[in-house]
């Protein structure tokens with residue numbers, strides 16, 4: 001029996017069920033199901049959540065937010081995009097869908113984020129963008145990345161699928177690069193009840209271009225001014241997001257509280273991922289490291305504590321990416337993390353009691369294993 005699942009949205013849904021039901025009924029009776037007033041409202045609200053001067057375009061998923069941004073920037077065949085192998089597969093699928101070539105930089109073992117010290121060696125004349133993945137809710141130091149890139153015309157795209165609500169020196173994740181991509185997949189810090197995503201940028205023109213790309217390249221109906229695809233955010237999901245967005249700050253705060261309890265009470269010998277300098281971590285995931293990860297995971301499972309592994313296979317070692325020709329040992333830190341990382345239960349409604357069950361179970365499991 002799982003007493004504490006790694007993620008559960010049920011309690012949160014019950015707390016807002018009436019509002020969600022009303023919002024959905026309003027959409028269904030409005031006669032507008034796709035790219036209507038709910039989407040427009042959400043784009044505006046999310047932009048002001050991010051900060052002044054930000055524009056947003058709602059799309060169908062986080063993957064598509066990256067694809068649409070790359071297409072809108074004119075990045076495609078013949079171009080290279082540097083990112084990490086230690087991410088969710090969609091970061092890389094998006095680069096491929098846009099027709100560009102992914103290039104992997106290894107990560108820092110303390111943060112699991114791109115190791116900026118190794119970036120330079122991956123830059124070539126074909127490099128057009130870096131997708132910086134703010135993994136787990138931590139953040140890549142974007143100003144440092146910008147300094148490294150200097151005056152080369154290489155765009156910085158922030159993959160914010162796991163970092164809604166994170167800040168670096170007070171600035172929101174998603175406002176530091178040239179553009180950013182958000183996902184509203186149900187498990188994310190802000191989750192819809194289905195798929196959803198969003199492109200954000202201070203560059204209004206770029207977002208206007210994204211709005212063409214997301215609908216066949218249309219500016220006005222039935223005439224493509226450029227090539228595009230179909231990646232629209234629908235009204236039902238936007239209505240859900242409009243109900244949920246006002247709660248996001250509180251939900252992120254609760255994630256931080258849980259992380260603090262874990263930080264204080266988990267066994268000292270268990271290695272933690274550390275927030276980067278100046279980062280208010282958004283704790284999409286709370287990740288620890290152990291050389292006995294699989295035994296620890298089995299012990300926790302037998303005590304009713306669910307865990308996750310983000311991620312068990314580095315992308316460059318997956319069968320689907322064999323064509324990249326990157327053997328074992330090509331990204332040593334990424335490969336080590338895949339063997340050692342473990343994600344503990346983390347969601348805003350977890351609460352003190354269940355967090356304590358997790359803490360007690362981890363302490364017991366770790367002392368039994370050592």
Ligand SMILES: *Cc1c(COP(=O)(O)O)cnc(C)c1O
Nearest residue numbers: 061062063088090091161183185
């Ligand atoms: C979830 C996720 C995505 C993709 O989002 P979808 O909405 O599932 O397409 C991209 N990058 C990262 C790091 C993610 O965690």
